[in-house]
Amino acid sequence: MGAAYDGRVTVSLDDLPLRDDLRGLRPYGAPQAPLPVALNVNENTHPVPESVASDILDDIAVALRDVNRYPDREFTTLREGFAAYLGHNLQAENIWAGNGSNEVLQHILQAFAGPGRTAFGFGPTYSMYPLLTQGTGARWISGVRDSDYSLTADDAAAQVRAADADVIILCAPNNPTGTPLGLDVVEAVYEAARGIVIVDEAYQEFAPRESPSALTLLPGRPRLAISRTMSKAFAFAGARVGYLAADPAFIDALRLVRLPYHLSALTQAAAVAALRNAPTMLSMVDEIVEQRDRISATLEALGYTPHESWSNFVLFGGVTDPAATWRALYDRGVLIRDVGIPGHLRVTAGTEAETTAFLDALASIGSAA
Incomplete structure (x- = not known):
C-alpha cells in the first residue's frame, strides 16, 4: 500500500513529458484582485437586472x-x-x-x-x-x-x-x-x-x-x-x-x-x-457606451491619447510609465489592464460610479507628460 500524497510539489513542469510545442508558453491570465473597482477584463460590470x-x-x-x-x-x-x-x-x-x-x-x-x-x-x-x-x-x-x-x-x-x-x-x-x-x-x-x-x-x-x-x-x-x-x-x-x-x-x-x-x-x-429577456439585458449598453465616450473625452483632457473604440473599453496612449501608472491606480483601488503595448494602458467602461472612480484616481496621479 502506497503512502498518502501530502500535496507537496515534487517535480517542475519541465520534468513532465509535455508536448515540445507547449514548452515555454504561459497560460492566459489577467490579474485578479479584490479591488473596489475592477476594470481590467472588459466585463460588463452592471449586474443582471x-x-x-x-x-x-x-x-x-x-x-x-x-x-x-x-x-x-x-x-x-x-x-x-x-x-x-x-x-x-x-x-x-x-x-x-x-x-x-x-x-x-x-x-x-x-x-x-x-x-x-x-x-x-x-x-x-x-x-x-x-x-x-x-x-x-x-x-x-x-x-x-x-x-x-x-x-x-x-x-x-x-x-x-x-x-x-x-x-x-x-x-x-x-x-x-x-x-x-x-x-x-x-x-x-x-x-x-x-x-x-x-x-x-x-x-x-x-x-x-x-x-x-x-x-x-x-x-x-x-x-x-x-x-x-x-x-x-x-x-x-x-x-x-x-x-x-x-x-x-x-x-x-x-x-x-x-x-x-x-x-x-x-x-x-x-x-x-x-x-x-434580450431587450432588458441590452438596455445597459447605451449607458456603457456613454461612459466609454466620457472616458475618452476625459483622457484627452488629461493629456493622454485615447484610441477610437467601438467596444466597451478604451485603449489610451501617452502613458510615460505604464507599470508605474498601473500600480498607482491599483494602490487607489482601481484595477485596469497593461496589455503590453508600449506607452499604453486599457480600461473597461464600467458603471458611472466606477468610471468616476477611475477618472478621479487617474487625475490624482497627474496629467500625462
Missing part, C-alpha cells in the same frame, strides 16, 4: 428536475434563440455555441487548424488567439496594423495572401485596441484567403447601431464564420456562453471535435432565459 435574474432562476429550477439525464446534445432551443436574436434570416442550423466564445474558437481551430497547419491574425489583437492556435498544435502567424491600429482592404488582403494560412481570425471591433473593422476588409480577406475566415464580433453590440455586422456577408461564403459572446453586452461572463453563425456545413465540421453534451442543461436554460 433582478427581474431577469428571477426569470433565469425559474428556468434553471425546471432544468434541475432532469439534471440526472444528459442535456440536449444539439441544444436546439438555444440555437433557435440565437438565430432569432441575430436575425438576417438565420436558422438554427446556422448556429453553434460553446462554453464561452473561446471554446467556440477552439472548436474551429480543432476542425480546421491543428498540426502542420497555421492560423493568422493582425497584431496587436486578442491574446487568446495564439494560445488557442498553439493548443491545437497549429502555428500562429501575426500580421501588422497601421499606426492607428486600422486595416485597409488592400493591405489586409496582401498580408493574408502572403501568410497563406489555414485559418484567418479578424477581431471586429479589435481587442485590445477597440478599432472598428470595415466590411470591405472582411470581403477582401475572404477573397484572398484559401481557408477559414472568422470574424470575432464579441463587442459588436457596443458599435454604432447603424454599423453593419459581418453577418450580412454570410450568404454565399461557406468558409466564413461570425463569432459572438454573451459575456459582454449580456453581462453573462460568469455563465460562459459563446456562439457563432455560419453555413450549416461549417456547423457540421464543428460536431466532429466537440465533446459530447458539451453545453450543460443548466447553461442552456440560463442562456435561453437571458435571450428571452
Whole structure:
C-alpha cells in the first residue's frame, strides 16, 4: 500500500513529458484582485437586472428536475434563440455555441487548424488567439496594423495572401485596441484567403447601431464564420456562453471535435432565459457606451491619447510609465489592464460610479507628460 500524497510539489513542469510545442508558453491570465473597482477584463460590470435574474432562476429550477439525464446534445432551443436574436434570416442550423466564445474558437481551430497547419491574425489583437492556435498544435502567424491600429482592404488582403494560412481570425471591433473593422476588409480577406475566415464580433453590440455586422456577408461564403459572446453586452461572463453563425456545413465540421453534451442543461436554460429577456439585458449598453465616450473625452483632457473604440473599453496612449501608472491606480483601488503595448494602458467602461472612480484616481496621479 502506497503512502498518502501530502500535496507537496515534487517535480517542475519541465520534468513532465509535455508536448515540445507547449514548452515555454504561459497560460492566459489577467490579474485578479479584490479591488473596489475592477476594470481590467472588459466585463460588463452592471449586474443582471433582478427581474431577469428571477426569470433565469425559474428556468434553471425546471432544468434541475432532469439534471440526472444528459442535456440536449444539439441544444436546439438555444440555437433557435440565437438565430432569432441575430436575425438576417438565420436558422438554427446556422448556429453553434460553446462554453464561452473561446471554446467556440477552439472548436474551429480543432476542425480546421491543428498540426502542420497555421492560423493568422493582425497584431496587436486578442491574446487568446495564439494560445488557442498553439493548443491545437497549429502555428500562429501575426500580421501588422497601421499606426492607428486600422486595416485597409488592400493591405489586409496582401498580408493574408502572403501568410497563406489555414485559418484567418479578424477581431471586429479589435481587442485590445477597440478599432472598428470595415466590411470591405472582411470581403477582401475572404477573397484572398484559401481557408477559414472568422470574424470575432464579441463587442459588436457596443458599435454604432447603424454599423453593419459581418453577418450580412454570410450568404454565399461557406468558409466564413461570425463569432459572438454573451459575456459582454449580456453581462453573462460568469455563465460562459459563446456562439457563432455560419453555413450549416461549417456547423457540421464543428460536431466532429466537440465533446459530447458539451453545453450543460443548466447553461442552456440560463442562456435561453437571458435571450428571452434580450431587450432588458441590452438596455445597459447605451449607458456603457456613454461612459466609454466620457472616458475618452476625459483622457484627452488629461493629456493622454485615447484610441477610437467601438467596444466597451478604451485603449489610451501617452502613458510615460505604464507599470508605474498601473500600480498607482491599483494602490487607489482601481484595477485596469497593461496589455503590453508600449506607452499604453486599457480600461473597461464600467458603471458611472466606477468610471468616476477611475477618472478621479487617474487625475490624482497627474496629467500625462
